[in-house]
Amino acid sequence: MLDVARLRADFPLLAQQENGRPLVYLDNAATTQKPQAVLDAITDYYRTTNANVHRGAYDLAIRATEAYEAARATLAAFVNAWAPEGVVFTRGTTEAINLVAGSYGRANVKAGDSVVVTAMDHHSNLVPWQILCQEKGATLRMVEITEDGRIDLADFGRALERRPKIVAFPYVSNALGTVNPAGQLTTLAHAAGAVAVVDGAQSTPHLNVDVQALDCDFYALSGHKMLGPMGSGALVAKPELLDAMPPYHGGGEMISRVWDDHSTYNKIPHKFEAGTPNVEGAVGLAAAITYLERIGRERIAEHEQALAAAAIEKLTQIEGVTVYGPRGRSDRAGVVSFTYGDIHPHDIATILDQDGICIRAGHHCAQPLMRRLNVAATARASFYLYNGLDEVDALAGALVKAGALFGYVPA
């Protein structure tokens, strides 16, 4: 396990108290806390380097542009992107997927075509495809999941028989913690003639991601879920696909020449980065990547798996608790979704909050999945590198208190 006490000292917010108790932050799938190194990188950028990028004719602007492009190269190396120009900075996963749907999708999907998603997709990897299919008169096909919360490969195969144009799926499920066989799903999608769109919001922070090894076509990620700033993120794509795609947003920076009634466009990635970009976000994200690499993603993944395994063991010992998702250790990330008898997840969250424990309660932006689990909501604890086994104990202890309030265990 990682030396949690030492790591926590890097995160100013984690030293805070919550309701008079030490903060136990277990909502990392929603967003993560930021180390001092990221805060410093953002402040330093504004103190020493800030100017608008890609347009200034003076040294400061050149330094700002260099910082921005260096961040792109850092991110490209982190996920082993095909090339730095295959990394388009976005506000996050949601915008990256909307970019693919709005540009690649609109150019390539026609009436009668199909697009495939899964029943465990986050709304941000579902709603953009719904909008596209409605606009084009295409069919959206949702692949079912198995009892233990994996993508149903038989149903996936049936969905591919229609030879869809696009196949979208999450690498890691934010609601169940399932690590999907992204490489295998991509190979199958390609064999059916589709491009593969991977929602990497939950995989990039926790796994050693290599998009070239996956061989997917588009990969979306969010900086704020991996110690970086909110509003940072990227679409990582095969450059030849980006090259052939029409622009997404129009404006400054994405153009080459502009006439009264038409324009020609800049080369990638700039063609997809209209307007002044989030430079502080990119710089902060690069600092987060440097921090993560210093610790090592294998070690982070192992640490989280150990925490998840401990949490599952402790929680399932409490009578009335149901844990969702796969039980294996290797194909599950540090996300533990559960319910406790008839105690509504929001009530669980309120009770835990009194002990300074932050968890998520709700549908996790995955309402189709909730319907399949036959629940309206679940409670979810999600771990990161700065969480320790003592916090798993705190979670289990607070749950027993919730059980007492609702009459499940003697008070």
Next chain:
Amino acid sequence: MDTSPPDPQLSALYQELILDHYRRPRNKGTLEQATHTVSLNNPLCGDEIDLQLRVDDDIIKEVRFIGRGCSISQAAASMMTQLLKDKSLPQALALADRMSAMMQGDEGAARDKTLGELRALAGVSKFPVRIKCALLPWNALTDAIKS
């Protein structure tokens, strides 16, 4: 493991009367001859309520609801339906105002007998994120009457 007793504010929030309404909601179901029907949900947390009224001559003769959600929203709905029977529409709207005042921490409202069993929910005012749960059925009622 921490085994200290639950905080008194929590015990007040989850008192027996509230859990009883949560587990055995009163007036759950649908009406054959509803004059007012409204569905409301809280998109943030997914709490849902379908509320039906049969109003005759400005008097609420019958109330039914179907809901899904946390103990606070469902207990509030159940208690509300008990209170509304035979109330006039202006009286019902006045009760909605009293309920809302109680949620803002108004102690007079928390002692107001016209709120009946709903006074058990006074402790919700200490949990700002849960106020919207307790008010969901009341917002549905206001929508139903005003629409």
